[in-house]
Amino acid sequence: MTGFGRGTSDNSRAFADVELRTVNGKGLGFKLRLPSERMELEPKIESLLRKGLSRGNLQGNFRVRLLNRRASSIDHKLLRGYLKEWRALEKELGLERKDPNLSELLAMPGAIETTPETSLDTKAAARALTEATRVALQALLQAREAEGGRLKKELNRLIAKLEKLSAHAQKRAPFARKEAATRFETRAQEVWAAGGNEDSLDLSRELVVLAEKSDVQEELSRLDIHLSRLNEILLQGGACGREIEFLIQECHREITTLGNKSSDARLSELVVAMKVIAGQLKEQVANVE
Secondary structure (H helix, E strand, C coil), X not given: CCEXXXXXXXXXXXXXXXXXXXXXXXXXXXXXXXXXXXXXXXXHHHHHHHCCCCCEEEEEEEEEEECCCCCCEECHHHHHHHHHHHHHHHXXXXXXXXXXXXHHHHCXXXXXXXXXXXXXXXXXXXXXXXXXXXXXXXXXXXXXXXXXXXXXXXXXXXXXXXXXXXXXXXXXXXXHHHHHHHHHHHHHHHXXXXXXXXXXXXXXXXXXXXXXXXXXXXXXXXXXXXXXXXHHHHHHCCCCHHHHHHHXXXXXXXXXXXXXXXXXXXXXXXXXXXXXXXXXXXXHHCCCC
């Protein structure tokens, strides 16, 4: 399910800003972009996110800034040494003298000495990052809940259409079976008459088998059961994406069998329409938690 959430948090020593985005996914996957110096917090952050999410691909961007950290120091003596060596090498190689600019000197190894982070800073950064993640997760869940409400309406609409088509198929099924039986009997009698044989018990048994094979009542009954269960799940709410996905697969299976068994033109039209709706349901359920 798609969604976005952002959260910030600060304390006396650190400020954190977190952005979370989710897109559709069959399972639960994470792509967390933490600052290199905060990578040890990844298991804790992932555990926190798993408490609120069960499906989808999540991308997280995490930023932390220490508020009272002393500025990095520049080693002036080392830079003067670099400059001296630079000029000496230019003279030795017979090059035109061209001093490096300050940026080039500062890029030299060891020119800037970063102030070590204290343990208090590290703990403060961890607290700020964890709290900002909680705030972002809550915002993300609210966004996904709103999206879920819209998806629920669409799923209910599609299920209602499928139920209506199934009801039409239920009404048509007895007539289709009767017509099929009549066609089988007429064709069988023609074959037997051409061979000079009369009706027999074997023919009657064969007609019964053919009639049973064209009976789609069992598929329609199972389809109605699956649709009823879908309505129950949507009414209950919660994390239900996987069960809905399974039931829609079962609905599609029954519809396909229905189409394979029936030779009735009207039922075939209904099967095509039901397959279209089942396909739309499959696309929508990919967005469900």
